[in-house]
Amino acid sequence: MALTPVPVALEALLDSVPRPTAAETLPLAQCAWRVLAADVTALRTQPPFANSAMDGYAVRAENLAPGTALRVIGESAAGRSFAGSLHPGEAVRIFTGAPIPEGADTILIQENADGVGSDTIHVRESAPKGKFIRAAGLDFTTGDVLLKTGRRLDSAALGLAAAAGHPALPVRAKPLVAILATGDELVSPGETVGPDQIVASNSFSLAAIVEQAGATALDLGIARDNYPDLAARIERARSAGADVLITLGGASVGAHDLVQEALTRAGMALGFWKIAMRPGKPMMTGRLGEMVAVGLPGNPVSSIVCGHLFVVPLIEALLGMPEPERDRSEPGILGRDMPANDEREDYLRSGLVLTEAGWEATPFDRQDSSMLGLLSQAQALAIRPAFAQPARKGDPCRIIRLR
Numbered sequence: 001m002a003l004t005p006v007p008v009a010l011e012a013l014l015d016s017v018p019r020p021t022a023a024e025t026l027p028l029a030q031c032a033w034r035v036l037a038a039d040v041t042a043l044r045t046q047p048p049f050a051n052s053a054m055d056g057y058a059v060r061a062e063n064l065a066p067g068t069a070l071r072v073i074g075e076s077a078a079g080r081s082f083a084g085s086l087h088p089g090e091a092v093r094i095f096t097g098a099p100i101p102e103g104a105d106t107i108l109i110q111e112n113a114d115g116v117g118s119d120t121i122h123v124r125e126s127a128p129k130g131k132f133i134r135a136a137g138l139d140f141t142t143g144d145v146l147l148k149t150g151r152r153l154d155s156a157a158l159g160l161a162a163a164a165g166h167p168a169l170p171v172r173a174k175p176l177v178a179i180l181a182t183g184d185e186l187v188s189p190g191e192t193v194g195p196d197q198i199v200a201s202n203s204f205s206l207a208a209i210v211e212q213a214g215a216t217a218l219d220l221g222i223a224r225d226n227y228p229d230l231a232a233r234i235e236r237a238r239s240a241g242a243d244v245l246i247t248l249g250g251a252s253v254g255a256h257d258l259v260q261e262a263l264t265r266a267g268m269a270l271g272f273w274k275i276a277m278r279p280g281k282p283m284m285t286g287r288l289g290e291m292v293a294v295g296l297p298g299n300p301v302s303s304i305v306c307g308h309l310f311v312v313p314l315i316e317a318l319l320g321m322p323e324p325e326r327d328r329s330e331p332g333i334l335g336r337d338m339p340a341n342d343e344r345e346d347y348l349r350s351g352l353v354l355t356e357a358g359w360e361a362t363p364f365d366r367q368d369s370s371m372l373g374l375l376s377q378a379q380a381l382a383i384r385p386a387f388a389q390p391a392r393k394g395d396p397c398r399i400i401r402l403r
């Protein structure tokens, strides 16, 4: 079977998402980093009244010739406005955020007045009409659409929704992502490691990726390399209502690589298998009814790289984000000469420095997909396209920053 190019595989995976998760309404305090399930409109106008951007005096611009004496007739503070109105030759002491008194059109900041605090001030430096006045509705007006559905609620979006008067917001339920490790050789961290055994790590890595993307990870433990155990755990994912089942390992062509067959027996419609990438070649996708299945290779680096490239956008699609991140790469330059590449797009674990010419990524000498130590040291993945010609240090390349 021909290897599927990365963008083709990703598009097919995103297309296989049946629908975004259900909407749920949560109090604002629980909405950080969640994704909106509906547009947010302003329930009020902000600011609701014209107010001062600075501490000083509300005045009339026509009275601001340097040296002019102004009589201070009262005070307007945030939360306590000045009741009267202002006439020529008068000033009202005012503080940041306080309503502009009727008759005033300009703020004279206190640094530009002499006699601050007394009953009469003198203009030290003039100001143009309207200076430091924030008009009512400067930020938004009742009925404005402030945030679109699919928006991740970051600090600014959350603050805006609060300021617009929303105590709660409709957000997408967190996708439930079941994670199933597979392999007779695996034991959990802390367990006694017998001969021929290794400690399973991938579930923890994938859970970190999944949770950071805004989903809930459900650990299905370690399935042994036999069909009944695999079938039982696949069934657990289904009965838990998982939106996604990620399997780890058993994806390749070895005699003990049973995962695809186990999923097929459980009813999976295969999407694709084997991608033109390194690491990550044996990756597989499919649909088990409503559940999206993603079979990741067992090699730890392969599963993590595929997690960044495929699982994160998949979760974003399940969250209803209009533009799941299909390509998080950015321009960089190579920090060393590179040989020609074969048919698999290469994601090379690299060091990274910022130079005058941009991010310079230097691929490590060793790229074995079993080496988590190297991946942990890597600051970037340098991408070498399939069939790339030999390249020289300083040549442009795409990079993915890892931290």
Ligand SMILES: Nc1nc2c(c(=O)[nH]1)N[C@H]1C(S)=C(S)[C@@H](COP(=O)(O)OP(=O)(O)OC[C@H]3O[C@@H](n4cnc5c(N)ncnc54)[C@H](O)[C@@H]3O)O[C@H]1N2
Pocket (backbone or CB within 6 Å): 181, 182, 183, 185, 186, 198, 199, 200, 201, 202, 203, 248, 249, 250, 251, 252, 253, 254, 257, 279, 280, 281, 282, 296, 297, 298, 299, 300, 302, 369, 370
């Ligand atoms: N003849 C071929 N052999 C292989 C091919 C191929 O095309 N032809 N592809 C290679 C590539 S590329 C990869 S990647 C691996 C991945 O194969 P599997 O997905 O079947 O992975 P396993 O064989 O189950 O495991 C590989 C390796 O990773 C360790 N492992 C597995 N699960 C975990 C875990 N949860 N935590 C930590 N480590 C794990 C496992 O012990 C193995 O050492 O296949 C190549 N072979």
Ligand code: MOO
Pocket (backbone or CB within 6 Å): 277, 278, 279, 280, 281, 282, 297, 299, 302, 369, 370
């Ligand atoms: O492509 Mo495998 O993922 O290199 O080791």
